[in-house]
Amino acid sequence: MRVFRGRAGTIDADREVSERLLEDAADGEPAVRVWTPHRQVAFGRRDSRLDGYERAREAARERGFPPIERSVGGRAVAYDGETTLAFARAEPIEDFRRGTDERYERLTTDVARTLAELGVVLERGEPDASFCPGAHSLSTSDRGGLRKVAGIAQRVRQDAALVSGILVVDNRAELADVLEAVYGALGVAFDPDAVGSVARVSGEDDPTTIARVIEDGLVGDRNPEIVEVA
Numbered sequence: 001m002r003v004f005r006g007r008a009g010t011i012d013a014d015r016e017v018s019e020r021l022l023e024d025a026a027d028g029e030p031a032v033r034v035w036t037p038h039r040q041v042a043f044g045r046r047d048s049r050l051d052g053y054e055r056a057r058e059a060a061r062e063r064g065f066p067p068i069e070r071s072v073g074g075r076a077v078a079y080d081g082e083t084t085l086a087f088a089r090a091e092p093i094e095d096f097r098r099g100t101d102e103r104y105e106r107l108t109t110d111v112a113r114t115l116a117e118l119g120v121v122l123e124r125g126e127p128d129a130s131f132c133p134g135a136h137s138l139s140t141s142d143r144g145g146l147r148k149v150a151g152i153a154q155r156v157r158q159d160a161a162l163v164s165g166i167l168v169v170d171n172r173a174e175l176a177d178v179l180e181a182v183y184g185a186l187g188v189a190f191d192p193d194a195v196g197s198v199a200r201v202s203g204e205d206d207p208t209t210i211a212r213v214i215e216d217g218l219v220g221d222r223n224p225e226i227v228e229v230a
Contacts, residue, residue: 001222003215004033006229011038011068017229018088023161025090030222033088034215035229037205039081041178042070044132047186056185063178071155072211075132076182077166078175083199083207087111088164089218096156104136107163107218108152112138114217118204122149129191131179140201147196165212169207170199195209 002024008014014037021031039058047053048069056076057067065078078142079086091109093099112122125148126137138150152165168175176192183190199205 001219001224002029002031002227003219003224004031004227005035005215007035007037008229009170011040011066014229015068015070015197018162021088021090022155022157022160022162025162026157028092030092031090032215032218032224033086034211034218035086036082036084036211037079037086039065041065041067041076041078041182043067043076043094044074046074049074050188052185052187056182058186059181060163060178063181065178072151074108074134075188076179076186077132077151078172078178078182079166080171083150083168083205084175085167085169085207085211085214087167087211087214087218088162090160092159092160093156093161096161096192097140098100100154100156103161103163104152104154107165108136108138110217110220111125111150111167111214114213115198115210118198118202118210118213120198120202126151127191127194129189130194131183131190136165140196140198141155142196142201146194147200148194149196149198157224162166167210168195169196169210170205172197178193215223 122138136152
């Protein structure tokens with residue numbers, strides 16, 4: 001299994017690296033990547049169809065988050081460039097009509113299980129008005145309520161599938177601030193208090209340490225072939 005480490009020099013180049021995971025999987029080689037993307041707000045295609053989309057992009061820029069549009073996932077997510085992780089696993093498939101739920105389940109289970117090794121207890125589900133709402137989310141039970149820390153999405157082609165997600169390690173206040181402005185411009189319900197972080201509920205706040213733990217969990221018992229991203 002190929003394991004991509006690091007990030008490319010620009011947002012566009014970094015997105016090309018993630019596309020390589022799908023290409024490798026289509027060629028029969030599963031791939032994993034866990035990394036810290038560049039600072040950005042990544043909008044979903046649903047966002048681009050809303051009247052407030054351009055205002056939302058401007059709100060992101062004003063707060064120092066370059067806006068981009070991604071090909072997978074639902075609503076907007078934010079990466080601070082330092083403590084927000086992304087994770088992905090690409091696998092070859094024989095029938096694109098089958099296996100979607102099973103791939104979601106395996107990745108969700110692997111992420112929750114590996115973070116439990118660091119003492120981070122995650123629950124399935126999410127609070128109301130959370131960022132990028134969806135059926136495949138992980139949250140922390142923080143001071144009496146759920147706060148979302150991870151969302152998971154899937155992209156399926158004829159020959160390969162990529163299941164990927166975001167994990168908020170730290171800096172939840174800044175992320176909540178930019179997302180509140182973005183969702184407000186889009187006219188989509190959002191509660192900034194619904195944003196959680198791993199650091200808020202545990203003593204572990206080092207993205208590199210957490211990335212390696214998740215990476216090991218996504219690789220499992222397969223032999224990793226490390227590919228360093230320039």
